[in-house]
Amino acid sequence: MVDACDVLVIGGGPAGLATAIGLRARTDLTVVVAEDRTSPTERFGETLTPGALAALDRLGLADAFRADGHLSCPGGISVWGGPRPGHSDHLLDPRGPAWHLDRRRFETRLRARAAQVGVDVRTGTRVVTTGQESGRTTVGLRGPAGRSTTLRPTWVVDASGGGSWFARRQGAVRHTRDRLVAVLRLADLEAGTFTAQTAVEATPTGWWYGSKLPGSRIVTALVADRGAAADLLRGGGRRWHEELAATTLLGPLLARVRLRGEPLRCRPVTVSRLDRVTGSGWLAVGDAASERDPITGCGIHDALLDAADAAWTIAAATGAGGQPPWRYEDRVEARFENHRQTRDALYAAERRWPAEAFWAARVPRPVAAT
Ligand SMILES: Cc1cc2nc3c(=O)[nH]c(=O)nc-3n(C[C@H](O)[C@H](O)[C@H](O)COP(=O)(O)OP(=O)(O)OC[C@H]3O[C@@H](n4cnc5c(N)ncnc54)[C@H](O)[C@@H]3O)c2cc1C
Numbered sequence: 258m259v260d261a262c263d264v265l266v267i268g269g270g271p272a273g274l275a276t277a278i279g280l281r282a283r284t285d286l287t288v289v290v291a292e293d294r295t296s297p298t299e300r301f302g303e304t305l306t307p308g309a310l311a312a313l314d315r316l317g318l319a320d321a322f323r324a325d326g327h328l329s330c331p332g333g334i335s336v337w338g339g340p341r342p343g344h345s346d347h348l349l350d351p352r353g354p355a356w357h358l359d360r361r362r363f364e365t366r367l368r369a370r371a372a373q374v375g376v377d378v379r380t381g382t383r384v385v386t387t388g389q390e391s392g393r394t395t396v397g398l399r400g401p402a403g404r405s406t407t408l409r410p411t412w413v414v415d416a417s418g419g420g421s422w423f424a425r426r427q428g429a430v431r432h433t434r435d436r437l438v439a440v441l442r443l444a445d446l447e448a449g450t451f452t453a454q455t456a457v458e459a460t461p462t463g464w465w466y467g468s469k470l471p472g473s474r475i476v477t478a479l480v481a482d483r484g485a486a487a488d489l490l491r492g493g494g495r496r497w498h499e500e501l502a503a504t505t506l507l508g509p510l511l512a513r514v515r516l517r518g519e520p521l522r523c524r525p526v527t528v529s530r531l532d533r534v535t536g537s538g539w540l541a542v543g544d545a546a547s548e549r550d551p552i553t554g555c556g557i558h559d560a561l562l563d564a565a566d567a568a569w570t571i572a573a574a575t576g577a578g579g580q581p582p583w584r585y586e587d588r589v590e591a592r593f594e595n596h597r598q599t600r601d602a603l604y605a606a607e608r609r610w611p612a613e614a615f616w617a618a619r620v621p622r623p624v625a626a627t
Pocket of ligand 1: 525
């Protein structure tokens with residue numbers, strides 16, 4: 258049996274859930290979110306920039322967010338481009354502080370809000386097929402216990418993350434600007450205090466960050482090239498720990514605390530985007546449209562902005578709202594371009610190790626036309 262729905266959102270991460278909530282705030286459309294994971298899992302991506310609270314406010318979530326125990330982050334401390342620490346703070350930022358997220362709690366809150374505004378959130382449900390039937394898109398879902406359903410949505414929102422599950426099947430192509438890897442460790446803070454600032458430090462191998470998380474947790478990560486990361490992981494990650502201990506900012510900060518650490522984990526970090534983020538009856542949001550370098554800490558923020566623009570675009574296309582004064586694809590492109598420029602400027606500002614492979618490979622280069 259084929260069920261009709263107005264909008265199917267593939268992926269219940271921040272981008273997908275925010276699009277669904279935004280759509281229900283603007284329209285009476287029936288919105289289904291299909292999310293593979295049964296419940297939110299611990300994930301990396303834990304700093305929320307100050308502007309994101311305004312986006313959450315528009316989803317009716319600012320008060321709940323403030324009550325959810327995320328830690329406010331007053332700013333950053335960095336050793337970048339020179340040996341002396343520099344500071345950036347949000348003290349005078351009218352948008353308020355940044356936040357260290359409990360990512361699981363954050364996504365649980367988004368799911369609850371989506372259900373509250375009438376979104377049909379189907380968890381443990383993977384989108385597995387797509388096709389055409391009488392000129393309409395059909396999408397096959399595999400739910401809990403392997404139950405299969407077919408939907409015939411008027412609109413599909415691809416919010417499936419960097420895999421762009423739906424967009425790639427519509428012929429969109431992913432252009433990758435950079436591939437890195439993050440080698441991360443989560444740890445419980447057993448004794449001592451760690452700064453509330455996000456600490457960032459460039460080294461010849463790449464760059465490190467460390468930040469406090471809710472629940473007396475600390476995340477420490479090295480973002481590096483894949484080959485270098487593999488070397489550091491050998492022998493149980495001994496060299497990762499040695500390089501961390503030798504850093505001039507993070508090493509001393511961590512020497513003051515006692516941690517109970519978990520094993521090191523690796524996550525790919527890709528800077529990439531689709532060659533087109535919309536097509537007939539579909540659009541892509543968040544990482545599915547474009548993935549960012551975590552150095553700028555704006556992946557979730559920009560995903561929330563994509564979501565707001567996507568909701569307006571679909572509302573207008575279905576006659577449920579006025580036409581926005583911009584094109585969706587231009588907005589996504591402008592945000593990615595802004596990220597690219599910020600990222601290039603950051604990497605260009607670190608000139609201490611021009612012969613090191615990591616830095617030599619990241620001398621800013623012209624943007625390839627897509
Ligand atoms: C190491 C690292 C550190 C980062 N640090 C930060 C940070 O500090 N701050 C920040 O803002 N951002 C950070 N990011 C980026 C941030 O995590 C992402 O930008 C953000 O998660 C994007 O949200 P999204 O909803 O687009 O995608 P995702 O969060 O990836 O959600 C996609 C969802 O789609 C689901 N899905 C995929 N395929 C299917 C399918 N076929 N059917 C059903 N469901 C499917 C997945 O289960 C997933 O839940 C970091 C990323 C990395 C890798």
